[in-house]
Amino acid sequence: MEVFSLIGNGFLIALTPLNIGLLLLGCFVGTLLGALPGLGPVNGVAVLIPLTFAFGFDPTSSLILLCAVYFGCMYGGRISSILLNIPGDEPAIMTTLDGYPMAVQGQAANALAISGVASFVGATIAVIGLSLFAPVLARAAIHFGPADYFALYILAFATIGGIAGVDPRKTLLSAAIGLMMATVGIDPISGVPRYTMDSFHLYDGIQPIIALVGLFAISEILLLLEKTAKDRPKAIKVDRWLPQWSAIWPTRWAMLRGSGIGFVAGVLPGAGASLGSFMAYVFEKQKSNKNGTFGKGDPRGVAAPEAGNNSAAGGALIPMLSLGVPGSGTTAVLLAMLISLNVQPGPLLFERQPDLVWGLVASLYLANIALLVLNLPMIGIFTRLMMTPTWALMPVVAAITFVGVYGISNSIFDLKLMVFFGVLGYILRKLDISLVPLVLGLLLGGDMERNLRRAMSISGGDWGILIASPISITLYALTIGFLALSVWLAVRDHKQTKAERLTEG
């Protein structure tokens, strides 16, 4: 099969000393960032992007480093979920539900082992899926016209609206702010400056990288200023580090089911890992909660969401690489970085830069093995580092972001813009408004608008073009299906909690 020779070549690229070094560094930093409460994959990757610019890595090496960080965060997020009952990052929220109870019952080692193996299974299945499906999708993508891309963006926004546990009105507000910001700058189609306030600095629009670093890294620093140094969480002690095979084996089906569901959630543009772990948990609970053990420390409740979020993280790379449409918040950041490095993801990436694509894929196989080692036998390191006081960590973050962003463009204006976004991100987070829809809005808004207008230029103003191709009709059908599913889930959850309250009362 062609895929094998391509992956073979990829391994040659992945195994160069620089790339293998960056890979291991990325895995380590990623796991650590994931484990530290607060810093998640989006912040982590956003902080590290300026560094890759500063070192002048080529796009392949930059992508390998950042994807290793991304995958590492997915592994690491579970550690604080289980030991502190604080999710290390957003996708690890579901892992607290059964992971912390397990830890309280003295099962911490098993919870960590099960979730570590589940992460490995999920991520590996996703990378296999990426190897097989991404080239197929890339070949099909040549038939995607502007109207089809528009439909794809609609689907992306529908799926972020479906992330549970978040007030849909706030999601909508956040996405709307992002979309509005995407209109700033010279309109590439007509050449007219929009919302630039007569500043030439805004003619090129708001650089997503600057906004991202501000929104995620600077706001994190601002949030920290409120906390006192005494706010140190108490971690549950873990008695031994070696996993027990007998504890892991019974959760195998939960892992596989979670991986499958997570992968689909990841491939859908926009949704990402949080959705993957949420859907995997809900499905597993629906299927296996015969004795009401879920939420009280059921190992399957740890295995499913961890497999789900890792699988979704890998799946999200598929639309990012083959269509140029990110499958999650973090892949949106990666996409912005690739564009800054003059790499245009999309159908031609696989033909034009096979080294980049397959070098990355091969690295991800290696990353999973490295992460399994870091997260099972060597997990003790991270549980200790996790307790690093944030006052020691944040100045480092601040220094990296300012130096890095200045390094990209040598522009004082960009630094001011970044601080503006930091304050904005801080305010929104205080209001409990998720930043991911905003980022997607900012990043996808421009393309969404342009594709709509391209479709209109092609059809000469006939709106019928939007539903004229089988691709766009399929995408709209998926969108409607997805919205229906999330409404159904919301209603059902509502009824269930009501019923529980009645039985308890």
Added chain:
Amino acid sequence: MTLRTLTSVKLGAVLAAALTVTAAPATAAECIAPSNPGGGWDFTCRTIGRVLSELGLVQGNVQVTNMAGGVGAVAFAMVANDRPGDEDLIVATSTVGVTQMAQGRYPAPLETMRYLAMLGADVGVIAVDNDSPIQTLAELTAAMVADPSALVTGGSSGAGGWDHIRLLMVAQDAGIEDLGAIRWVQFDGGTDAVTQMMGGQISVVSTDLGEIAGFVESGDIRVLAALSDDPIPAFPDIPTAISLGVDVTGYNWRGLYTGGQVSDEAYAAWVERLETLYNSTNWQEAATSAGLVPIWRGGAEFEAFVREQAAVMEEISRDIGIIQ
């Protein structure tokens, strides 16, 4: 207000650090690339800077400064206001910059600066899909004359951008009056436009050859005409528009300007240095390997060329209603 003071303290520290960097005395030449690293203007500055110091035409290394913003407007404004007489400063520009000036999108008119030379160019081409029934440029213009809105055309610039204007120059030469009726679709780059043409979304692409040369080599697309004076060395089989009786050239040239108050002697010295650079094998190799056709226009000849090109662009932009 602790929050605000803290961030402004930090910002201040960075500002101070940045100022000390930029305030370092400029001993050697400086080239401003009005874009972020990686773009065409950045390539111009970095390559020219490298070759200038390789040939010993400047003292030490040429410092390349990236100053992105407003498609070159930020750098243009800075040079006009702060460094109009700086004889060590050169700034990268191209057809894209002149299009912006012609449409009045820079803070000062074209004449504010002195234009030194062009050193290379990407050649514009008109291409159709390999399966297209259109075989020649004459068949294309005939189809457009019959019904200007029949074919959907596209390229990497917006309406009124250089890809669009070059196509309209061909259409104008064929005698089409209603240029605004030609349907034009903007894509983010020539590659995107070609991909969409291969997928059947549009019929004609007008863009730089350099960006889409891979598709010409693979035989996915058919180039009807190159908008150059002479056939392109790498693709001698592609006819030039001139050889087909259509008197249109459409270079996307890469060149340099300097401040408007630079003395005649310094201006002449720069032109001479750049001509030496142009004739060196170092530059010829660097330009060719980047997909550019080395092409020289310098000094007064280049000044006249820039003005004439801006005038043509202004006229067409007015015709299609991009400017009033």
